[in-house]
Amino acid sequence: MLPTTANTGADSAESVALPDPLTPEAIHEMVARMSDDQVRGLLLDRLDAVAAAQAAPTASKGMITVLEENWSAFYSPGLGAIEKLPVLFSKQGEALSNFRSSFGDKGLLKLFAFMAIAIGAGLAAEWIVKQISKRWQGAETAAEDATLWSALAFLARRFGRDILGLVAFYFALRLVGLALLSPAQLSFAGPFVTYLIWFPRLGAAISRFVLAPNRSDLRLVNIDDRWASYLHRNLIGLVLLAGFTLFIIGFDIANGIAIRETRIAFWLNTAVHIYVAWIFWTAREGLTQMMLGTDSDRSRFDVWVASAYPYFAISVAAITWTVVQLLSGHGYFKLLLTTPHYTTMFWLLLAPAIDTAIRGLVRHLLPPMIGKGAVAEAAYKATKRSYIKIGRVIAGLFVVLRVAEAWNLDLRNLAAAGVGERFAANSVEFIMTVATGYVIYELVSLYVNRKLAKEQTASGAVEGDLGGGEGGGAGGSRLTTVLPLALISAQSAIVVIFGLLAVGSLGIDITPLLAGAGILGLAIGFGAQKLVTDVVSGVFFLVDDAFRVGEYVEVGGTMGTVEKISIRSMQLRHHRGLVHTIPYGEIPKLTNFSRDWVIMKLMFTVPFDTDPNKVKKIFKRIGAEMISDPLYKDDFLEPFKSQGVFQFDDVGIVMRGKFMAKPGTQFTIRKEIYNRVRKEFEANGIEFARREVRVALPGLENSETLNQADKTAIAAAAGAAVQQQVEAKQAEAAKKSK
Template sequence: MMQLLISMAFALAVATSAAAQTANPPSPSSTPTTSAAQPPAEVRQMLELMQTPQVKEWMATQMKAAPTATLTEAGEMSALSELVGHARRHVEMVSGAAMEFPGEVETASEVVEREVAPTGWLLITTEVIALFLTGAIVELLFRLIVPKPRIRRTEDEVVTVAHHAAANLLYRVVPAIVFAMATLVPLLAFNWPPITRSMAIAIAVALIVARFTVALGRLLVALVTLPRADGERQISRARGLFWFRRCATFAIYFAFGWAVIQLMVPLGFSEGARYFVGYILGIGLFAIAVEAIWHRPVEEGEHRSFTVSWGLTLYFAFLWLLWVSGFNLLLWLGIYVVLLPRALSVATLAVRSLHQAEAGFLAGRRIATVLLDRGVRALIITAAAFWLGRMIGLAADRMAAGETMLDRLARGAIGGIVILLAADLLWHLARAYINGKLDDSRIEGAITDEEKASRARLQTLLPIFRNILAVVIAVIAVLMVLSGLGVEIGPLIAGAGVVGVAVGFGAQTIVKDVISGMFYLWDDAFRVGEYIESGSHKGVVEAFSLRSVRLRHHRGPLTTVPFGELGAVRNLNRDWTIDKITLNVTYDTDLVKAKKVIKQIGQQLLDNPDYSPHIIETLKMKGVEQFGEFAIVIRLAMTTKPGEQFVIRRNALAMIRNAFKENGIEFAVPTVQVSSEGHESEAHAAAARHLSQRSNSDEPAA
């Protein structure tokens, strides 16, 4: 746009001279121009403005820069050459400021002399010393007045604040708050001169940041090295203290370096000089990082990798060169690659330590743990995104009201990050709540039948609801992100509907399975843990998905059956079940005596504490079923809870066998008497019929 204005201005200047020559007649005798040849009033006004000295000077300045701009507009300068040109101009600015730095120091000294002269060096020095020492002195008095708390006392051990998270938080943070408030007192109490006030504010901010860095760092070390319930630590205390000291040194050095740069602004230092001092101080940051890399602690039995050490050293050197070259975006992206994953892992580790610690206030609180964990992660990522936007020159007001492509993309990207983080937090909270309900509603812990049925229903429906909720949250979050980026989601939703219809026609079987499953669950046909039979499929229901059910056969195989193939379902675990037993006794058996014996066995089953809770109606003899060819067939029956009849039946049969033997009751077995050839075939036929009657179908194991 600027180059276009320059070209237009140049063309207007040429037109001005031509118009001037045309407007001046060659001789007095020449005829005047007609009204059609005269330019409009607006054009004459513009031409007059072009002749003013200010406009001519501006045009001359812009014309000097026009060749380079013209090359850029014409595409003769590639993106790489633009980056190189940017770096060259930035380095030239900093190097030029370095040459002029001594003169700027002298100018700043004169400014300070004029500032301090009315008040005096002694008073200003005293106020600065008070600013440095007031916070430390007040905090020391606070620690003397408020002793270190003791949580509880055992026979041989005093558990102090380091073993309790809540008290540890108060003990670390409250003194830092006292330090900060005391540091602000001299800043507000003294009558600082204007430039000195700016210096005092920068120093106070650096002191408060340094103090909170130490407090929060020690709190973080105490958390990540907190013993778990089993006494083990996730990170050794020596390793935690090593990284705390290096990170605290880095942060404090950075805070006071920032204060130095801020002090240079009211003293009149140029932008290049401030960059120059910042880059010199950056060497100290680089040295701290390199020292931490080469002296980092390793686990016992491991060796420090020199390849990793050299790689990280070169990487940090490359980041410093990016900083010096003025590539702030690439610099912060490189910093985030190293710093952001570490910050997230340390935050997660601290929350996990609080959750697993025996005395931690998050122990046993799933929702609070997830809220703190994902909330801290969301805050870290959101702060990093906004800071990156500021580093590339996107202020909050500009991002909110800007209409350029870059502003819209930045606004949409940062809004998308916030939406995804909120969706992630919502999903993890919902999942933690559902998983907690699943853990608390295990069928094994049920006492009554109603409670067991309710827990079985929860075990069936909650996993399906969890999967549906995940899909819904993901779809809504993606649509909101796309809308924030400027994508019209209305056509997407309409297109998704059309595609859904097409997919529905092409995947009718899947749709049938999903809908059938919804109706099975609506009818409460079966639950997790129940034994069902459907056609050739049978087994214990282990789990569900949206389209199928998994059945574990009593012999071990696992079968996944689509809901559309189930058809009629026979549930063997609902309410109660009747188990019938058929016995063959000899014709000379005393049936009254046999009935009494079986009644006694039924009473013994009721008296057994292992069986009585599962027996609804005990074992009884129903009577004679039929007269067989070689035996009297009697029928026994009992009513039990579903799934318990098999164990009770096996033990009842064993008891019947022993009781019949003791009371002289004999079981009838087929006998073959061979008297002639004609009777031999009849005997074989009778034996075959008996064997076919005694053959039993497979029964599921208890």
């Protein structure tokens, strides 16, 4: 007997002896004999003891102590299971004996007979429902006509029939079972049917939907018949083994055998994890095929993930088993009975199907490619990869939430617990913040890149188009110039904002970071005034729409095509290949040769005896022909036409023509006009005027009788005259240039 002093007030204290053993019956009997003051005093003493224990400082455990405790918790379940091996089978026999004795031989016979009747009723109900819903299935799609949507529709209808049949099986079995079986019998029949019949059949229906082992033409994942059948069989076996594990644990507890007495849960749980690892190891080739998918547009990262996935899954199975051992060693059996480790491995097994589904949906739901060419194709591939990345992040977050729910982890309130839980909560919040920022980053990039590709293909801009090699090529739209800078700015803002939010979610105070950033910005503003000038000037140039990427401009005597723009400078590519980098702050004046339209004037010199009206008609006919030519009509703004006689020179009559065209097309049109004018002149007997030197010598009317010496002297005199004219013109040109 253990004496306990209870304070009964200010007057007296009485000694109350607690019964030994302290059973519920003894406690009730003791309380019945005690007075109200004695009960009140005993309660106050107990509350004071609890308060004192809570107020006492708890000694913090060192790292070595924590590691030792966890190591002991890890190996103790296995060691205990080995120690219990000699009594494992005898205890199972005891559980069976208790089960038999609780019902008796006739009761067992009646139990199994009623279970057989209930299962038969369930199967009959399932067959009837499947027959009624058979017309929903529709005709099977031929292998050569199968598409994704037809295959998905057929498999979804078949899966719906399977699930509907299983639901009918469950309700009919439950209805008949409730009518025939007693509550004690239901405590055995319910888990038996659920874990050993219903769960494996549900797993088979899901596996049949995803893998379609007998219909390769309807299979949703990229895997051959051999591995599809192999995975289908073993997944059903895995669900059956896991169900048997849960059933036998509950069976032992219900029949008076505690988990600690046999440690059978250790052996069965280990068998499940080994089975998972063995499936992934033996089927690694098929699982790699499944992860790769059928899309030929794979990145190097996709190939690496597909090859590493089976080994990652084996590692997760091993880590999950280790976590189960630690929790079991620490006594968290109630948590483990909810099978969070099996839920984790279920989503792990479903990962290839989820990834394949994401890529399949993206491939079939992705908007068509905008335009043609390398720019459009690159934008299309980038869009597809962005959709896949976003889908993977969302699917990953969903899996994390499902796994956290299985382990009873409230990710929102996890930080309210201890230091370890607070660290875990901060880590989860960090991951969620980074994932959210990444999704927004990809969405912004996706929108801007798709808009940019649309603008580039609509404008017909071709990278490296320098206007026929002479400059003056057409530029892109205004959005084509502004969007790359907007994308860089938006991406930088998203990275900075969500980076700070992620750092703050770890419990780090970001106020000093913001203050430091402000001071750094102020220092940059004072120390890099030229940089600020360049940036501000660039902003106003872009606002004024002074130039666009692809346009041919002149800046202070430097000419070239705008090849690239940044926040502080622009790059001009000369048509001979030179690249000039010009800061915006150093641009006093900018001349744009590629905006809206361009007029080109062409000169043709014909002999003095040529009829100008005849030349005008030829020019007009060429202009009419080219404006109706499909190759050139869209490039003209005004057709080629004659401007009449421009001037007379010392060679002949200078005739001029002109046309108006879109920037960048004028050089191609000019070449074609030159070719056509040459052919028309030749067809009409018109020659181009050539520079000639005529020497008139008095008294040489009979030039045919000149000998070779006379001809040589005349040629020398003519050469001297030509040289004098050339020198005179050069001197005149030099004087004008001054």
